[in-house]
Amino acid sequence: MLKLLLLGGAMHQVPIIQKAKQQGIFTVLCDYLPDNPGRLVADRYYCTSTLDREAVLAIAREEGIDGIVAYASDPAARTAAYVGEALGLVTNSLETVETLTNKAKFRTFLQQHGFAVPKTFAFTDVETAVETLRNRAGDYIIKPADASGSKGISKWSRKNGTDEQLRLQLRSAFAMSFNQEVVVEEFITRDGYQIGGDGFVVDGELVFRCFGNGHFNVNGVNPFAPISASFPSVHPPHVLERVHQTLQRMLTEVGFKQGAFNFDIFVKGEDVYLMDIGPRNGGNYIPQIIEQATGVDLVQATIDVALGMPVTIEMKPVTVPSAYFIIGSQETGRFMGVHFDEDAYTIRQANIYYNVGDVVPRFEGANQALGSLILEFEDVETMLRFVEHPERWLTLHIKSTEETEGESWTSSSPVRTVF
Numbered sequence: 001m002l003k004l005l006l007l008g009g010a011m012h013q014v015p016i017i018q019k020a021k022q023q024g025i026f027t028v029l030c031d032y033l034p035d036n037p038g039r040l041v042a043d044r045y046y047c048t049s050t051l052d053r054e055a056v057l058a059i060a061r062e063e064g065i066d067g068i069v070a071y072a073s074d075p076a077a078r079t080a081a082y083v084g085e086a087l088g089l090v091t092n093s094l095e096t097v098e099t100l101t102n103k104a105k106f107r108t109f110l111q112q113h114g115f116a117v118p119k120t121f122a123f124t125d126v127e128t129a130v131e132t133l134r135n136r137a138g139d140y141i142i143k144p145a146d147a148s149g150s151k152g153i154s155k156w157s158r159k160n161g162t163d164e165q166l167r168l169q170l171r172s173a174f175a176m177s178f179n180q181e182v183v184v185e186e187f188i189t190r191d192g193y194q195i196g197g198d199g200f201v202v203d204g205e206l207v208f209r210c211f212g213n214g215h216f217n218v219n220g221v222n223p224f225a226p227i228s229a230s231f232p233s234v235h236p237p238h239v240l241e242r243v244h245q246t247l248q249r250m251l252t253e254v255g256f257k258q259g260a261f262n263f264d265i266f267v268k269g270e271d272v273y274l275m276d277i278g279p280r281n282g283g284n285y286i287p288q289i290i291e292q293a294t295g296v297d298l299v300q301a302t303i304d305v306a307l308g309m310p311v312t313i314e315m316k317p318v319t320v321p322s323a324y325f326i327i328g329s330q331e332t333g334r335f336m337g338v339h340f341d342e343d344a345y346t347i348r349q350a351n352i353y354y355n356v357g358d359v360v361p362r363f364e365g366a367n368q369a370l371g372s373l374i375l376e377f378e379d380v381e382t383m384l385r386f387v388e389h390p391e392r393w394l395t396l397h398i399k400s401t402e403e404t405e406g407e408s409w410t411s412s413s414p415v416r417t418v419f
Contacts, residue, residue: 001026001414002307005065005083007050007076011351012283016071016299017041025303028063030056040262048410050076051178057083065089067306072262072283074101074148075178081279088306090278096255100279103145113253115246116271118186126170130163139187141224144177147280150178150205151365153378154225155187187271192268195243198262198282198290200301200313206248208298208313211240211288212323214264215387220330222364227326228387229286231293232318234380239267246272258311260302262286283366284324285349285374288410292348292376293322321377325394327352327370328363333398335360335370341393342384349374359401370396 001025006017014037017027021043029042030183032049039045044063048055050073060068060083068084068091070076077097099105104122108308111117122145123129133140150187156166160363173182194214199206209325211233217225233240233402243265251261262282266273287298294316335354340347352371354360361368377383386393 002067003063003065004030004303005030005040005056005060005068006038006304007031007056007068007070008038008079010038010071010072011353012285013038013071014041015285015288016069016281016302019299020303023303025307028059028065030059036149050079053079053082053282057086060087067303067308069302069306070280071302072210074280075146077101077278077280088307088371090258090306092256092259097279099254100261100277101146102181102254102385103185103276104181105145106277107183107185109254110250110274113250114124115250116268116273117122118188118273120183120185123170123182124180125185126167126174129170129182130166130187133166133184134158134163140184142173142184144173144183145181145183146178147176148276148283148366150196150222150225151367153222153365155224156184188268190273192235193233194264194275195233195265195267196226196282196286197231197233198260198286198298199247199309200260200298201251201256201258202305202311202313204257206244206251208296208315209244209247209263210294210296210318211235211243211383212289217328217363220328221362225328225365226284226364227328227390228323229282229284229289230323230380230382230383230387231289231321234384235267242270243267243272246274250274250277258305260287260298273346284326284372285351286324287325288349289322289374292374293318293320295319309351321380321383323377323383325373325375325387325390326363326366327369327372327394327396329360329396329398330363330384331398331400332362332385333360333400334358336397336399337394338397341395343386343393344378345386345393346376347373348376360398 005028014056027042070080081094081097107120113419145154154169197210199209211228212231215228257377260281264276
């Protein structure tokens with residue numbers, strides 16, 4: 001019997017565990033959270049942090065695994081590459097994965113290889129960053145160098161902030177960094193929607209990608225937190241072809257040989273900015289959205305490539321306009337229910353992570369979502385109208401438990417709303 005080791009236990013990983021088990025593959029799960037949902041599905045579970053490379057390697061050896069997958073997790077992707085190299089499994093190199101999952105390393109790589117890249121600074125302490133940035137004109141984005149899910153991200157400009165506000169934003173980013181490193185990069189005003197989605201590589205060739213539109217919580221406490229990706233992308237075909245070519249050149253240069261990857265890309269004029277490339281499947285059920293939209297099963301391809309089996313995948317266009325939508329509260333409070341107005345959309349799947357009466361967190365990043373939806377639409381115009389205006393069809397009922405903001409308010413957006 002084939003054995004597949006999966007790292008991380010987020011809700012998004014349950015589909016790959018289920019699909020592997022349906023094929024008679026024995027699934028082993030590692031994650032540090034004892035209440036993660038994957039443990040209820042996997043054949044065997046170890047309460048072990050996916051950041052502990054040696055512990056995961058020891059488990060992999062003991063289990064005699066045939067493949068390893070870090071699904072929808074950048075930190076776990078580094079461990080999967082480390083274990084995969086140690087055991088001679090199908091994997092991308094640790095050097096490649098570390099380059100892609102560290103924003104400072106990735107920006108340096110892009111610059112050295114002639115790609116468009118925003119002006120970027122990397123810092124390992126707050127005061128050096130403050131000294132460097134305090135007199136710089138323009139707008140900048142502050143990010144943890146090695147975290148995903150838009151956690152700890154904020155916008156900074158001297159004209160709108162004091163040194164103390166800058167320190168507060170930097171500390172928020174450092175708190176989300178695994179290795180205490182933060183990048184601060186020039187703010188890029190993109191043309192149209194951010195391009196997001198997943199792709200798949202076989203023997204170094206980009207054989208499939210699905211381009212979508214990124215939508216953000218612009219009126220919420222973290223305007224950089226994604227709340228939806230809708231497919232297909234509405235950028236013109238010639239722009240998307242340039243994006244494809246840029247992606248292929250980057251994948252070749254960085255040495256990415258096989259498997260799924262997730263991307264966030266800006267286009268500005270003739271320039272293509274590869275903002276984030278995650279060497280793993282996308283979170284928020286993006287592979288499931290893409291399968292609904294195109295018929296292409298990226299989860300099956302991920303299992304096959306990890307186990308060294310032939311991968312059958314081909315480029316197919318979007319034929320069913322589809323999107324995910326994240327439900328999030330803009331204040332801490334007690335969840336009292338959610339109401340959907342009937343209209344021109346179909347909810348194909350609803351994933352609600354809390355029970356009525358539970359206290360839910362304020363939505364500032366992917367790890368604080370109340371739930372998510374997989375949606376299908378009749379046409380692209382309707383899809384964009386709905387995901388851009390959730391207040392017209394979704395009502396979230398939250399009983400507030402917040403009394404004061406205090407110093408916890410680190411967002412660059414002053415607006416507090418519940419939609």
